[in-house]
Amino acid sequence: MLANTQIHPQHTRRTITGVVTCEGVRLEGVQILIKGSDYYSGTQQDGVYYIPVTAxxxxxxxxxxxxxxxxxxxxxxxxxxxxxxxxKGL
Incomplete structure (x- = not known):
């Protein structure tokens, strides 16, 4: 029998992905930051990014x-x- 067991919600790590464009052109070098953290990633040459998140x-x-x-x-x-x-400026 377990005593004083507390259940804490587990945040599952998942990978967010997508493509960043401007007027249909894929953008390389876009910085993607998780707000409120120091963790970031960036887009690849084809505009694709991957970033792991837990929240x-x-x-x-x-x-x-x-x-x-x-x-x-x-x-x-x-x-x-x-x-x-x-x-910018548009």
Whole structure:
């Protein structure tokens, strides 16, 4: 018999992926940061990114020089987020 057992919710690690574009062109070198942390990733040459997250309600911040920063709130049920950045000044 277990005494004083507490159940803590386990956050499952999952990998979020997607493609970052601007006007249909895939962007390389976009930084993707998990808001409130120091953990980040970046897009590859083909605009694809992968970033592991544990919090079900994490927010990803997408940024690249010359483009408007964009934040994306994650849901528990989705693992793919394609993002279209806009150039600054447009």
């Amino acid at each position: 079900p309600d994490a927010v990803l911040v997408f940024s690249l020089d010359g483009y408007q920063q964009q934040e994306v709130s994650l849901s528990e049920n989705e693992n793919e987020y394609n993002v279209a950045l806009k150039k």
